[in-house]
Amino acid sequence: MSFSGLLLFFVLSLKFRLSVCHPQCLDFRPPFESTEKLFCSDYEDFGCCSLIRDRSLRSRYNSILKELRNEVTIDQKGCRSFLKSVLCQECSPYAAHIYDAEDDRVKRPFPGLCPDYCSDFYDRCRSLIPFITNDTGIAKAMVSREQFCENLTLTDVDYCYPDWVNKNVLNQSISRDTRTEEGCLCLEPFAPNHRLRNALSFRYSPDDTGRIFVSEQIGVVHIFYKNQTRLQEPFMDLSDVVLSSSSPGDERGFLNLAFHPRFAENGRFYVFFSINDEVRLRQKIRISEFRVREDDGNKVNRTSERVIVEVGQPYWNHNGGEVSYRS
Numbered sequence: 063m064s065f066s067g068l069l070l071f072f073v074l075s076l077k078f079r080l081s082v083c084h085p086q087c088l089d090f091r092p093p094f095e096s097t098e099k100l101f102c103s104d105y106e107d108f109g110c111c112s113l114i115r116d117r118s119l120r121s122r123y124n125s126i127l128k129e130l131r132n133e134v135t136i137d138q139k140g141c142r143s144f145l146k147s148v149l150c151q152e153c154s155p156y157a158a159h160i161y162d163a164e165d166d167r168v169k170r171p172f173p174g175l176c177p178d179y180c181s182d183f184y185d186r187c188r189s190l191i192p193f194i195t196n197d198t199g200i201a202k203a204m205v206s207r208e209q210f211c212e213n214l215t216l217t218d219v220d221y222c223y224p225d226w227v228n229k230n231v232l233n234q235s236i237s238r239d240t241r242t243e244e245g246c247l248c249l250e251p252f253a254p255n256h257r258l259r260n261a262l263s264f265r266y267s268p269d270d271t272g273r274i275f276v277s278e279q280i281g282v283v284h285i286f287y288k289n290q291t292r293l294q295e296p297f298m299d300l301s302d303v304v305l306s307s308s309s310p311g312d313e314r315g316f317l318n319l320a321f322h323p324r325f326a327e328n329g330r331f332y333v334f335f336s337i338n339d340e341v342r343l344r345q346k347i348r349i350s351e352f353r354v355r356e357d358d359g360n361k362v363n364r365t366s367e368r369v370i371v372e373v374g375q376p377y378w379n380h381n382g383g384e385v386s387y388r389s
């Protein structure tokens with residue numbers, strides 16, 4: 063396979079487990095800034111709780127304290143603040159990681175706590191635990207501090223509470239969200255009436271037609287103009303081969319498209335998409351070259367596909383996806 067002469071580099075931003083992951087809520091959506099004051103105030107500027115969710119955490123907190131009102135030690139031992147911090151982990155911008163819910167989608171009954179914090183919590187406030195969860199695994203692990211804290215250890219230890227808060231590499235994405243006096247990078251919706259399904263890439267064609275190629279995760283690429291009108295017929299429809307699903311958080315699908323630098327003359331472009339791996343019953347990613355039809359520059363020539371590379375993937379997430387041109 064020869065790449066010579068091609069001034070094209072494919073940047074595969076592959077990420078693996080145990081590396082830095084993006085903030086993610088339990089519903090796999092990105093965190094947001096709350097418009098209201100929250101009980102879980104640490105996660106007001108950037109977190110996962112709507113006002114309704116926050117109110118329900120507050121009422122759980124209050125009812126647990128009410129049941130414990132005869133335990134005088136609760137106040138002395140700082141258990142109120144432990145209780146609040148533990149309950150409020152659902153609002154953390156890393157909630158999906160702290161509850162180990164990112165891969166198998168089964169939320170743990172208790173957030174992952176870092177060893178020192180967990181020991182302190184267990185020693186001072188273990189009487190709170192049955193009020194927070196009735197999970198039998200947790201109840202069994204309560205025979206000792208060591209077993210309890212071992213049970214709360216996350217698969218991905220980097221995300222345990224509260225250490226992640228002080229990990230620069232993790233909290234960068236949070237700090238970055240703050241606005242400065244100079245204003246912000248402002249975004250406005252493009253062609254909102256077209257109701258695209260998970261549009262993932264937006265590329266101007268490198269010619270003088272002013273066309274914008276917008277792709278949907280399911281594998282359909284549409285041509286738009288700057289005035290937000292869209293050509294009736296899609297440019298390309300690979301949905302019969304692209305592997306994607308309707309599950310929220312599924313990162314597979316048609317992920318990107320990049321034009322050849324001489325696209326205007328040769329009509330070549332490159333696409334990155336997920337496909338089934340029938341042999342291993344999993345998934346692969348494929349990067350292919352396609353050309354536009356000789357008789358219609360607004361349509362792909364499906365039979366021109368030249369597969370450049372295929373790579374097997376163990377997971378349905380973190381499969382890369384970026385493909386771009388660098389001179």
Ligand SMILES: *[C@@H]1O[C@H](CO)[C@@H](O)[C@H](O)[C@H]1NC(C)=O
Nearest residue numbers: 122191192193194195196197
């Ligand atoms: C655990 O079970 C008890 C008794 O059934 C109940 O009163 C309590 O509310 C439960 N706790 C949680 C966190 O569900």
Ligand SMILES: *[C@@H]1O[C@H](CO)[C@@H](O)[C@H](O)[C@H]1NC(C)=O
Nearest residue numbers: 171197199200202203209213
């Ligand atoms: C730890 O918790 C899980 C579920 O929360 C449970 O299935 C498991 O048995 C527990 N492990 C121990 C050692 O108690």
Ligand SMILES: *[C@@H]1O[C@H](CO)[C@@H](O)[C@H](O)[C@H]1NC(C)=O
Nearest residue numbers: 227228229230233234236237
């Ligand atoms: C991020 O971590 C640094 C220490 O590494 C700390 O000084 C800073 O306050 C943290 N930022 C946030 C938003 O928590």
Ligand SMILES: *[C@@H]1O[C@H](CO)[C@@H](O)[C@H](O)[C@H]1NC(C)=O
Nearest residue numbers: 271272287288289290291292
């Ligand atoms: C939008 O722009 C395209 C290309 O310039 C043009 O063909 C089309 O007529 C325009 N549509 C409207 C509604 O202005």
Ligand SMILES: *[C@@H]1O[C@H](CO)[C@@H](O)[C@H](O)[C@H]1NC(C)=O
Nearest residue numbers: 354355356357363364365366
């Ligand atoms: C489509 O591509 C095939 C294979 O490269 C080629 O033989 C055929 O002429 C092309 N058809 C059109 C209409 O561009």
